Amino acid sequence: MIQSIRNVAKAAMIAGALLTASCSGPSDKPQGEQKVFNIGWSIYAGWMPWPYAQQAGIVKKWADKYGITINIVQVNDYVESVNQYTAGKLDGVTVANMDALTIPAAGGKDTSAIIVGDYSNGNDGVLMKGSDNLRDIKGKSVNLVELSVSHYLLARALDSVGMSLRDVKTVNTADADIVGAFASPDVQAAVAWNPQLLMMKKQAGAHEVFSSADIPGEILDLLVVDTKTLKANPKLGKALAGIWYDTVKLMKEQNAEGEAARAAMAKLAGASTQQFDDQLKTTYLYADPKEAVAATDDPALIKTMTRVRDFSFSKGLFNGATSADAVGMSFPGGKTLGDAQNVTLRFDDSFMKMAADGKL
Known part of the structure; x- marks a missing residue:
């Protein structure tokens, strides 16, 4: 892998x-x-x-x-x-x-x-469970590698719908642990990059609501x-x-x-x-x-x-x-x-x- x-x-x-x-x-x-x-x-x-x-x-x-x-x-x-x-x-x-x-x-x-x-033209993405609407991320905890491009992508995603990082709580999660974390019922949103992203998108109820393809270049x-x-x-x-x-x-x-x-x-x-x-x-x-x-x-x-x-x-x-x-x-x-x-x-x-x- x-x-x-x-x-x-x-x-x-x-x-x-x-x-x-x-x-x-x-x-x-x-x-x-x-x-x-x-x-x-x-x-x-x-x-x-x-x-x-x-x-x-x-x-x-x-x-x-x-x-x-x-x-x-x-x-x-x-x-x-x-x-x-x-x-x-x-x-x-x-x-x-x-x-x-x-x-x-x-x-x-x-x-x-x-x-x-x-x-990255989709190698990085924001995922949610139970909703395909990015606006529903407000108030949720989001698992990601803090201070990485995932954090930057989340900021850009939130900005696209008139929100900011203040509207969510980030949970620092190592990329080695992100797939398992997203599989937990307690985790409703996450940001990841490939190959983890590909695996997470296959999990039940997962929806990609924003990706690096939305901010090309x-x-x-x-x-x-x-x-x-x-x-x-x-x-x-x-x-x-x-x-x-x-x-x-x-x-x-x-x-x-x-x-x-x-x-x-x-x-x-x-x-x-x-x-x-x-x-x-x-x-x-x-x-x-x-x-x-x-x-x-x-x-x-x-x-x-x-x-x-x-x-x-x-x-x-x-x-x-x-x-x-x-x-x-x-x-x-x-x-x-x-x-x-x-x-x-x-x-x-x-x-x-x-x-x-x-x-x-």
Whole structure:
């Protein structure tokens, strides 16, 4: 079964990131030209192209082209992968947009999102028992992983019907326990992500009343790289873009080669082909670099990141900052959000553009 990508509360995630960063921060990494790079990943449908690319020789093909070595490193726990990146032990990592902002960026690590790989298009959902009307959630307890994207999704769901988080009571529930919790007669509402969400939707009386498909493009999955490392080694960005688009193009093919690639990815994820395909149905992959560039350049991304950072700040995820503007973000075209003098999260479309223009 495919493991979830956001599998503990954010508070623990931030504490771990700050602890490891204090011991081995970005300043400990050499900033000159490198030959060997380590890119971390954890199991999630939208990130399985990376280990498959290594297995299939696509990583070597592109790394050899630029005279470098790229190691695609599995970290069994998503939280630990982000912590290792934040601590400078990885040059890049697969990460959700909210976590990229609230962990490395909020912790002061200058981070560049160079590939916008996919968005959750139904992989995350709000479930209720006995009602298919979201408005009936008012006054109820809602089980979820607090301070995660589930918490953000609930806030967006409530806002869509004129309510807020004050109208419900959240019950912090580990993702490993969420399926069992929802099976209890005492639990009437929950928020979860796949694969748990798929199992919970099959329970008697369950209704999905809101999902990430209702807010397309807001829960993004990225590949981020240390900005200083990237600037000193632009070949890394070119190779990673080449790897991604070669692999996703193959993955999307509706022929024997595409089927074989998806089957191999499912096996790498510890899932059946059917389970993997079910998750891909609710994962919008940016297989075309032109579409990924358009999504990154769209002003809607700034609007999304404004929502994400305002929610994160309201939940105390900016490490004691007194304003949501404390962490600066930059976007294509020289646009910034927050403190322009403290930009630590950069949406960099340059390598995706090279792929789109055939210039890698």
